[in-house]
Amino acid sequence: MQPGGDMSGMMGGMGGMMGRPRKEFYPALMDMPALSVDQRSRLEAQARQRISSEADRLAGAEMDLRHAIAGDDIAAADQASRRLRDSLNAVQSGVSALRSLHEGKPPPQIAQAWFRSQMNLPPRRDTADGDDSAPGVSWFHVTTMALLVLFSLAMLAVYVARMRRANALVERLTRAAVAPVAAAPLVSAPVTGAPARQAEATFSAPPIGRDEPVRSWKGPLRICAIYQETPNVKTFRLQAPGGGAIPFAFLPGQFLTYAIEIDGQTVRRSYTIVSSAAQTAYVETTIKREDGGLLSDYMHGHLKQGDLIEVAGPSGAFTFTGAEADNVVLIGGGVGITPLMAAIRYLSDIAWTGQIYLVYGAQTTEQFIFRDELEYLQRRMSNLHVAATMVRTAGTSWMGSEGQITAEFLTQAVPDLAGRRVHLCGPPGMMEALRKTLVGLGVPREQIKTEAFGPARGAAPPPVRSVGDVHMPDSGADGRGAAAIGPATAKVRFARSGKVAALPPDKSVLEVAEAAGVSIDYSCRVGVCGVCKTHLLQGNVTMEVQDALTADERTNGLILACQARSVGDLVVEA
Ligand SMILES: Cc1cc2nc3c(=O)[nH]c(=O)nc-3n(C[C@H](O)[C@H](O)[C@H](O)COP(=O)(O)OP(=O)(O)OC[C@H]3O[C@@H](n4cnc5c(N)ncnc54)[C@H](O)[C@@H]3O)c2cc1C
Numbered sequence: 034m035q036p037g038g039d040m041s042g043m044m045g046g047m048g049g050m051m052g053r054p055r056k057e058f059y060p061a062l063m064d065m066p067a068l069s070v071d072q073r074s075r076l077e078a079q080a081r082q083r084i085s086s087e088a089d090r091l092a093g094a095e096m097d098l099r100h101a102i103a104g105d106d107i108a109a110a111d112q113a114s115r116r117l118r119d120s121l122n123a124v125q126s127g128v129s130a131l132r133s134l135h136e137g138k139p140p141p142q143i144a145q146a147w148f149r150s151q152m153n154l155p156p157r158r159d160t161a162d163g164d165d166s167a168p169g170v171s172w173f174h175v176t177t178m179a180l181l182v183l184f185s186l187a188m189l190a191v192y193v194a195r196m197r198r199a200n201a202l203v204e205r206l207t208r209a210a211v212a213p214v215a216a217a218p219l220v221s222a223p224v225t226g227a228p229a230r231q232a233e234a235t236f237s238a239p240p241i242g243r244d245e246p247v248r249s250w251k252g253p254l255r256i257c258a259i260y261q262e263t264p265n266v267k268t269f270r271l272q273a274p275g276g277g278a279i280p281f282a283f284l285p286g287q288f289l290t291y292a293i294e295i296d297g298q299t300v301r302r303s304y305t306i307v308s309s310a311a312q313t314a315y316v317e318t319t320i321k322r323e324d325g326g327l328l329s330d331y332m333h334g335h336l337k338q339g340d341l342i343e344v345a346g347p348s349g350a351f352t353f354t355g356a357e358a359d360n361v362v363l364i365g366g367g368v369g370i371t372p373l374m375a376a377i378r379y380l381s382d383i384a385w386t387g388q389i390y391l392v393y394g395a396q397t398t399e400q401f402i403f404r405d406e407l408e409y410l411q412r413r414m415s416n417l418h419v420a421a422t423m424v425r426t427a428g429t430s431w432m433g434s435e436g437q438i439t440a441e442f443l444t445q446a447v448p449d450l451a452g453r454r455v456h457l458c459g460p461p462g463m464m465e466a467l468r469k470t471l472v473g474l475g476v477p478r479e480q481i482k483t484e485a486f487g488p489a490r491g492a493a494p495p496p497v498r499s500v501g502d503v504h505m506p507d508s509g510a511d512g513r514g515a516a517a518i519g520p521a522t523a524k525v526r527f528a529r530s531g532k533v534a535a536l537p538p539d540k541s542v543l544e545v546a547e548a549a550g551v552s553i554d555y556s557c558r559v560g561v562c563g564v565c566k567t568h569l570l571q572g573n574v575t576m577e578v579q580d581a582l583t584a585d586e587r588t589n590g591l592i593l594a595c596q597a598r599s600v601g602d603l604v605v606e607a
């Protein structure tokens with residue numbers, strides 16, 4: 034029907050609204066912008082007639098209802114009550130239409146009035162400015178709908194976040210299947226059970242303190258605090274220069290390599306992260322000032338709060354997270370307590386339930402690092418058992434054991450020692466002696482995990498040592514002009530830098546590289562830290578110590594440049 038068209042169609046729709054589809058009347062009014070005077074009066078007449086006839090029907094239905102009730106005829110009463118309701122609705126729609134006509138409302142509003150009365154909706158309260166909002170929409174509805182929409186969006190966001198986390202976890206698990214030990218994500222802590230039973234990792238937990246897996250990182254960190262632990266040991270707390278979380282994740286027992294400029298030369302040394310791997314706001318390293326030690330002396334004497342340190346790491350596989358075994362024996366001497374303390378702090382943070390035996394040896398009580406904290410933790414953690422012995426006790430109030438860590442001391446401190454996993458860290462001499470003692474006490478070699486802090490053989494070399502007259506030919510890769518030094522007949526070609534140098538049999542690839550001006554990162558120079566890992570592209574090498582290499586890395590041609598020596602020609606990727 035066109036706007037302003039035939040009224041009979043509209044009224045016919047109104048007249049048939051009880052039995053016919055309502056849309057015939059309702060849409061017709063909605064489409065009609067205005068009524069003529071004639072249309073208005075005809076509509077009014079129709080409405081009045083409707084009210085009058087429906088009022089008669091109402092009276093009849095009421096009478097029938099009374100009779101039915103009096104005669105106990107429930108079916109008739111039901112029918113009468115339906116007629117009553119229908120007639121009442123019809124009367125109401127007529128009245129609504131009349132009222133709208135009298136108020137001079139446009140046809141769409143008349144239709145709305147009719148519709149509301151038909152649907153038993155409360156009459157619409159017109160706004161002061163005559164805003165024509167949708168029927169039945171109130172602030173309550175709007176607010177409820179808005180809250181529902183917000184709730185739905187929040188649920189959607191939670192769902193998306195969960196899916197992302199699940200995907201990241203799956204990715205980590207997939208990567209863990211091929212990652213080297215140090216980079217593997219943590220696995221769940223096992224339930225305490227029989228001593229030394231190796232835990233079966235059943236599912237992966239998120240990497241410690243971060244949402245990313247453990248990855249290597251390089252950059253500056255700022256010293257935010259320095260603590261004096263003992264007369265010659267300080268703890269350096271480092272933070273991200275810009276604040277916030279430290280920019281890498283790590284495992285308890287891993288270390289960082291510091292690179293510090295001293296007298297125009299970059300000196301690198303490794304230091305265990307001693308703070309808990311659950312701590313994300315900072316990392317701490319606890320450093321002993323070595324007599325005549327280049328970097329440790331510089332750290333103690335020159336570095337102060339606010340200074341930046343170039344850091345690389347984390348590195349190292351001397352880690353314990355609680356997933357490797359359901360109990361652990363930690364044996365340390367002197368500053369070798371740092372990786373053990375890192376494990377204890379982390380295990381305390383995650384409320385690990387396995388038994389932890391710490392056996393510690395120091396020269397004097399004055400040099401007992403973390404003594405107060407260990408006493409406190411031992412009171413708090415029923416699963417932490419600390420046994421310490423001091424080499425010298427004269428003039429101190431130490432009531433504990435005196436002397437070195439011996440077989441007897443170990444067996445008294447740790448029940449069923451032979452069946453447990455042992456982590457051992459300290460000066461090289463002590464490590465060698467204790468390794469033998471442990472094997473003698475029946476601990477299987479593969480159950481003894483070690484990390485040496487000092488040089489494996491004798492005194493440490495100075496940071497950079499000369500190999501004499503190593504020739505660095507300009508011609509590069511072809512090796513022509515490489516000078517022979519002493520008995521050396523072999524050459525090493527550094528593929529990336531294109532340099533070739535003579536390779537004496539008593540010099541390591543690292544030493545020759547340094548003399549030739551080829552950069553290979555290093556730290557310990559004794560084969561334990563793994564910082565100098567390099568690909569051997571051609572040739573054969575021997576390595577006296579290769580603790581820092583996994584079996585896979587060896588198979589894949591990785592060598593420790595600080596250990597690699599050869600009597601034949603080599604090609605190295607450096
Ligand atoms: C994986 C790993 C983790 C470590 N974690 C820690 C830690 O948490 N805390 C810590 O304090 N240390 C740690 N270390 C040891 C640390 O890396 C350094 O080796 C230590 O601080 C000494 O470095 P330095 O530069 O002070 O001494 P260096 O200059 O390297 O000297 C070391 C020792 O050798 C002697 N020496 C040096 N040059 C000669 C020479 N030409 N002839 C004879 N003797 C010489 C020095 O007197 C000194 O006693 C760790 C080492 C490794 C490999």
Ligand code: FES
Pocket residue numbers: 554555556557558559560561562563564565566581593594595596
């Ligand atoms: S420098 Fe540490 S393993 Fe070579």
